Amino acid sequence: DEVVGAVGLGKTYAEGGMRTPVFDGLDLSVLAGETVAILGASGAGKSTLLHLLGGLDTPTAGEVFVAGQRMGSLSDAERGRLRNRALGFVYQFHHLLPEFTALENVMLPVLLSGAGVPDASRRARSLLESVGLGHRLEHKPGELSGGERQRAAVARALVNRPACVLGDEPTGNLDEKTAATVFELMLELNRAERTSLVLVTHDRRLARRLDRVLELHEGKLREIAPATA
Ligand code: ADP
Ligand code: ADP
Secondary structure (H helix, E strand, O other), X not given: OEEEEEEEEEEOOOOOOOOOXXXXXXXXXXXXXXXXXXXXXXXXXXXXXXHHHOOOOOOOEEEEEEXXXXXXXXXXXXXXXXXXXXXXXXXXXXXXXXXXXXXXXXXXXXXXXXXXXXXXXXXXXXXXXXXXXXXXXXXXXXXXXXXXXXXXXXXXXXXXXXXXXXXXXXXXXXXXXXHHHHHHHHHHHHHHHOXXXXXXXXXXXXXXXXXXXXXXXXXXXXXXXXXXX
C-alpha cells in the first residue's frame, strides 16, 4: 500500500545561474505505516524533494503519487483537497497563525476539509490533549514555549488523520530534550494510527530510529542501513 511515491522525479529551478538540476530521476515509494528519514548536506535538495512530494511545488520531470493519485493530473483545487486530506506538514518553524489560539490553529484543517465547528473542536481538543497541551487550548502561539508550539504544529499536521506526515527538520529548532519529546510523539502517532512519516533531518541519532534511512547526495537518493546512519 503506497501512500506517497515518486517516479523519475526531477527538479531544475528556472531562475539562477547554472540551471543544473537539483536532482533528476529519483524514485521513492513510501508504504502505509512506514517511517523514512531523509539525510543530506545543506543544499542537497531535501526541502525541494519534500515540497514536490507534498504538491507544494511542481516537478520539472517525473511524477508524484499521493494516496494513489497522480498529483500532476489534478487541478489546483483537487490537489489542495488531496493535500489537506492525505498529508500533514511539520516544518522547522511552526507556522502557526499568531492571532489564533492553539485550539483554533488545530481546528483549521478540519474546518477546511468541510467538517462543522463542533466536530473540528472535538477532534482538535482530543489531539491537543494527546500531545500534552490540554491545558494550553486557549493560548496563542506567542504564549507557548518552543516545544509547546512544535507539539501544537504536530497536532495540526495530524488532525485530519493523514496517511503521511512530511516533516522538514520538524525538531531542528528545538533543544535536544524537547526535540526528543516531539520526535517520540511522532513515533507514537505512527504506531497508533499507522501514519507514515517522511522526515528530513540532520540528526542521525533520530534518523536511526526510523524504518528506512535515505541519503540525498549529488542528485541521487541512496538507501543506507539505519544502524550505520
Ligand atoms: P536542502 O533542503 O537540502 O538544504 P534545498 O532543496 O533547499 O536543499 O535546495 C537545493 C538547491 O536548490 C540549492 O542549491 C538551493 O539554492 C536551490 N533552490 C532551492 N529553492 C530554490 C528556488 N526557489 N529557486 C532557485 N533555487 C532554489
Ligand atoms: P526551509 O528553511 O523552510 O527549508 P529554505 O530556507 O530552504 O526553507 O527556503 C526558504 C524559501 O526560499 C523557500 O521558499 C525556497 O523555495 C526558497 N529558496 C531557497 N533557496 C533558494 C534560492 N537559491 N533561490 C531562490 N529561492 C530559494
